[in-house]
Amino acid sequence: MVHVTIKSTERLNQVAFLNLFGAGWSGVDYFFVLSGFIMVYVHRSAIGKKDKLKSFLVKRAVRIYPIYWIITLTVWCLFLVIPSFANNQDLSLGHVIASLLLIPQKDPHFKDKFILEVGWTLTYEIYFYLLFSIAIWLKPKHSVPILSAWLLVTILHYRKLVKFPQDFFLLETVFGEMNLELVLGCLAAYIVIKYNNKIGKYRWILFGIANLGYVILEILGAWGNIGGRIPTFGVLAALLIIAATSIDLKDSPKIPYLLIFLGDASYSIFLTHMPVISAITKTLQKANLGKYYDGFFAPALLALFAVVFGCIFYSLIEKPLTVFLRKNIVEKMFPPKAEGRI
Numbered sequence: 460m461v462h463v464t465i466k467s468t469e470r471l472n473q474v475a476f477l478n479l480f481g482a483g484w485s486g487v488d489y490f491f492v493l494s495g496f497i498m499v500y501v502h503r504s505a506i507g508k509k510d511k512l513k514s515f516l517v518k519r520a521v522r523i524y525p526i527y528w529i530i531t532l533t534v535w536c537l538f539l540v541i542p543s544f545a546n547n548q549d550l551s552l553g554h555v556i557a558s559l560l561l562i563p564q565k566d567p568h569f570k571d572k573f574i575l576e577v578g579w580t581l582t583y584e585i586y587f588y589l590l591f592s593i594a595i596w597l598k599p600k601h602s603v604p605i606l607s608a609w610l611l612v613t614i615l616h617y618r619k620l621v622k623f624p625q626d627f628f629l630l631e632t633v634f635g636e637m638n639l640e641l642v643l644g645c646l647a648a649y650i651v652i653k654y655n656n657k658i659g660k661y662r663w664i665l666f667g668i669a670n671l672g673y674v675i676l677e678i679l680g681a682w683g684n685i686g687g688r689i690p691t692f693g694v695l696a697a698l699l700i701i702a703a704t705s706i707d708l709k710d711s712p713k714i715p716y717l718l719i720f721l722g723d724a725s726y727s728i729f730l731t732h733m734p735v736i737s738a739i740t741k742t743l744q745k746a747n748l749g750k751y752y753d754g755f756f757a758p759a760l761l762a763l764f765a766v767v768f769g770c771i772f773y774s775l776i777e778k779p780l781t782v783f784l785r786k787n788i789v790e791k792m793f794p795p796k797a798e799g800r801i
Contacts, residue, residue, distance in 0.1 A: 463758045466740040471749035475758035485692040492696035495644020512595045514793045530730045531575045563632040587641045640693045647697040662705035669699035727777045728769030735765045
């Protein structure tokens, strides 16, 4: 919704949904915290086991890169055919290769440096996989001091007690504040694993507090500055994930198939929604149809179309390709024993 809001305002001069989703960027915070949670909760058995490292990295690469490459190259080709859609973006081969490999760019968030705008979030994701690889490769007595030192520098940098020269932009990724949300996710997983019986008693209260907090912050964020995202949306995301996981473990609620399907298709939706929204709003702008674009129905229809497009892409491309790669790469390299899904 936030990207619908942004593009509606930028290109069609229309405020969508009264700007209620102006703080929808907080979805990135939830994504990072959830990623950290999944890493620890799902892969904790691999910690300290060097023989699991190759399997972990191959599975992560197969999960992230192929679909991302397909969509990035498709968008790049579209930009080459219709340059006005590229918004003066660098379309050189070197830049495309950097985008495909998710190499950090010379910008703290490098949001406008990737062919696919959301690529900057995956750069942090890949970096976190490498950090977690240290925990797998080394025994805890060695990995804990290394990761603790990294965390200390990251916190000091976040508090502006440590600063890096501008030329050392890679350090902004290595010790960037967004990494703290991945750490919050790891902490949330540890709490669920260690104290689930205790927090389970208050799971619905925590769930209610987290959701109420989100509503309040989204409203405040839509029309003003709420301050740092780590102590606000980051902490709330961790609280929500702890509560939701506890509810799932304690109550085993029956989840509607539609929600399960949307969860499975979430990666495709995540990667395709921005190109779809951008292309449609750009087309409407060029055709001078902005006057027919209202603040509610049209943006809602656009958001729905983007989600449906992502679901179709998942069904026709991501799902079959993932099954194929799992059978022909992952299972051949690591014959299934107790190997989990990628």
